[in-house]
Amino acid sequence: MKPLKKxxxxxxxxxxxxxxxxxxxxxxxxxxxxxxxxxxxxxxxxGMFDVSHMGRVWxxxxxxxxxxxxxxxxxxxxxxxxxxxxxxxxxxxxGILDDLVVYHVGVxxxxxxxxxxxxxxxxxxxxxxxxxxxxxxxxxSSSNTLMLAVxxxxxxxxxxxxxxxxxxxFTITETKIxxxxxxxxxxxxxxxxxxxxxxxxxxxxxLWESFIEQGVKPCGLGARDSLRLEAGMMxxxxxxxxxxxxxxxxxxxxxxLEKDDFIGKNALLEIKHRGVNRKLVGFQMDGxxxxxxxxxxxxxxxxxGQVTSGGYSPSLRxxxxxxxxxxxxxxxxxxxxIMIRNKPVPAHIVNRxxxxxxxxxxxxxx
Amino acid sequence: xxxxxxxxxxxxxxxxPEPGNTGKVGITDYxxxxxxxxxxxxLPSPGxxxxxxxKMGEIESVKAVSDLFxxxxxxxxxxxxxxxxxxxxxxxxxxxxxxxxxxxLSNTSELxxxxxxxxxxxxxxxxxxxxxE
Numbered sequence: 217m218k219p220l221k222k223x224x225x226x227x228x229x230x231x232x233x234x235x236x237x238x239x240x241x242x243x244x245x246x247x248x249x250x251x252x253x254x255x256x257x258x259x260x261x262x263g264m265f266d267v268s269h270m271g272r273v274w275x276x277x278x279x280x281x282x283x284x285x286x287x288x289x290x291x292x293x294x295x296x297x298x299x300x301x302x303x304x305x306x307x308x309x310x311g312i313l314d315d316l317v318v319y320h321v322g323v324x325x326x327x328x329x330x331x332x333x334x335x336x337x338x339x340x341x342x343x344x345x346x347x348x349x350x351x352x353x354x355x356x357s358s359s360n361t362l363m364l365a366v367x368x369x370x371x372x373x374x375x376x377x378x379x380x381x382x383x384x385x386f387t388i389t390e391t392k393i394x395x396x397x398x399x400x401x402x403x404x405x406x407x408x409x410x411x412x413x414x415x416x417x418x419x420x421x422x423l424w425e426s427f428i429e430q431g432v433k434p435c436g437l438g439a440r441d442s443l444r445l446e447a448g449m450m451x452x453x454x455x456x457x458x459x460x461x462x463x464x465x466x467x468x469x470x471x472x473l474e475k476d477d478f479i480g481k482n483a484l485l486e487i488k489h490r491g492v493n494r495k496l497v498g499f500q501m502d503g504x505x506x507x508x509x510x511x512x513x514x515x516x517x518x519x520x521g522q523v524t525s526g527g528y529s530p531s532l533r534x535x536x537x538x539x540x541x542x543x544x545x546x547x548x549x550x551x552x553x554i555m556i557r558n559k560p561v562p563a564h565i566v567n568r569x570x571x572x573x574x575x576x577x578x579x580x581x582x
Numbered sequence: 583x584x585x586x587x588x589x590x591x592x593x594x595x596x597x598x599p600e601p602g603n604t605g606k607v608g609i610t611d612y613x614x615x616x617x618x619x620x621x622x623x624x625l626p627s628p629g630x631x632x633x634x635x636x637k638m639g640e641i642e643s644v645k646a647v648s649d650l651f652x653x654x655x656x657x658x659x660x661x662x663x664x665x666x667x668x669x670x671x672x673x674x675x676x677x678x679x680x681x682x683x684x685x686x687l688s689n690t691s692e693l694x695x696x697x698x699x700x701x702x703x704x705x706x707x708x709x710x711x712x713x714x715e
Contacts, residue, residue: 235618252644438618527644
């Protein structure tokens with residue numbers, strides 16, 4: 217067995233006796249004290265997540281913007297310096313290789329933050345399309361930097377973040393936190409206001425301590441998952457993958473078919489023209505049972521799809537999930553059943569944004 | 583420390599024998615801390631016959647679904663409605679208010695196959711050591 221990879225916060229996580237798990241080859245906390253407590257901390261005040269396992273790749277050089285524009289489903293030249301954009305890394309056949317955020321940090325300097333899964337495959341993809349062009353420089357900085365997400369309605373009251381309260385959502389800036397040089401983005405994956413901080417791996421401890429001192433609660437992967445699911449945000453590898461197209465995933469708004477040629481454009485035009493026959497929906501259990509990923513979705517006893525994300529919603533105190541169903545079953549209120557313990561259990565389709573509090577004016581996030 | 587007088591399974595259930603061949607059953611403190619926040623209980627209905635060390639229900643935490651095993655064979659007399667309504671009781675008070683079912687034992691000698699509190703303390707200590715390695 218390969219030894220697990222460790223983030224710069226690994227030592228402090230073990231000192232706090234966090235419950236650690238093997239998360240795609242990373243030694244990461246699933247919770248520190250309790251998923252419910254951590255979830256609540258982020259919904260009511262502030263929590264912090266070590267997200268250093270996510271990939272951080274710099275794309276620079278004279279043709280950096282044009283190169284990314286060819287690979288991504290949204291227009292990159294339209295991004296001003298400081299802008300961040302959620303978009304898809306698409307395959308030629310319209311499948312999704314990843315969802316990622318591209319940050320326009322400086323003149324022909326872009327930072328791509330993508331999911332931890334399949335990093336080698338994605339880097340290969342980038343290198344394949346960049347060829348040996350000296351004007352496109354691709355540099356994975358994941359191992360010498362860290363990423364900490366500080367999330368919750370009170371983040372702008374924290375003394376070392378309050379100067380950043382003017383930073384608009386979905387933008388990034390180079391700034392100091394205390395005396396640490398950082399990149400700070402007003403982004404997140406919780407449905408709350410928040411910042412994501414990228415800095416040298418060596419800054420891990422002082423950064424962590426500065427937030428601990430202010431009562432920011434360390435949060436693990438468990439709360440990260442329950443928070444994003446409640447906010448209706450999708451998880452790559454579960455809710456979408458290389459076999460799903462953006463339109464059935466409800467991500468058509470991340471595809472700019474008006475822009476010049478990009479990888480997958482022809483396939484996506486055709487899919488859009490043809491229409492989709494299934495769609496990702498949100499659903500809620502009628503009773504108290506909890507739905508889980510990979511459970512079957514039924515309609516009148518017939519299997520019609522599968523749950524792609526499911527779990528207990530701490531805010532709504534009920535089981536919620538995402539899954540693909542035939543297009544005729546996607547209307548809000550439609551009754552379905554979820555197969556739980558070999559029994560069909562009633563549920564119904566609801567708006568995918570299950571939790572409606574939080575950062576409500578967030579048009580750029582799913 | 584796990585309560586004296588209770589008996590324990592390797593699957594981390596406990597049974598507290600009562601006079602008259604009955605006993606309350608729950609999961610141990612170790613089990614609840616491993617599971618994390620319990621949010622749903624699927625318990626056998628009263629009247630159900632259960633068999634020693636066979637699955638009799640499920641416990642769901644935020645993170646995972648786990649099987650609940652019967653520590654002894656018998657008939658389910660009662661289930662803890664308070665814990666069904668408020669599954670967090672299992673985390674807060676696993677040996678008291680967070681009990682799960684009351685059984686009528688069909689064979690009290692089955693209790694001899696279970697660990698007493700000293701043995702279970704050791705068993706858990708060993709598991710925790712392995713985990714921290």
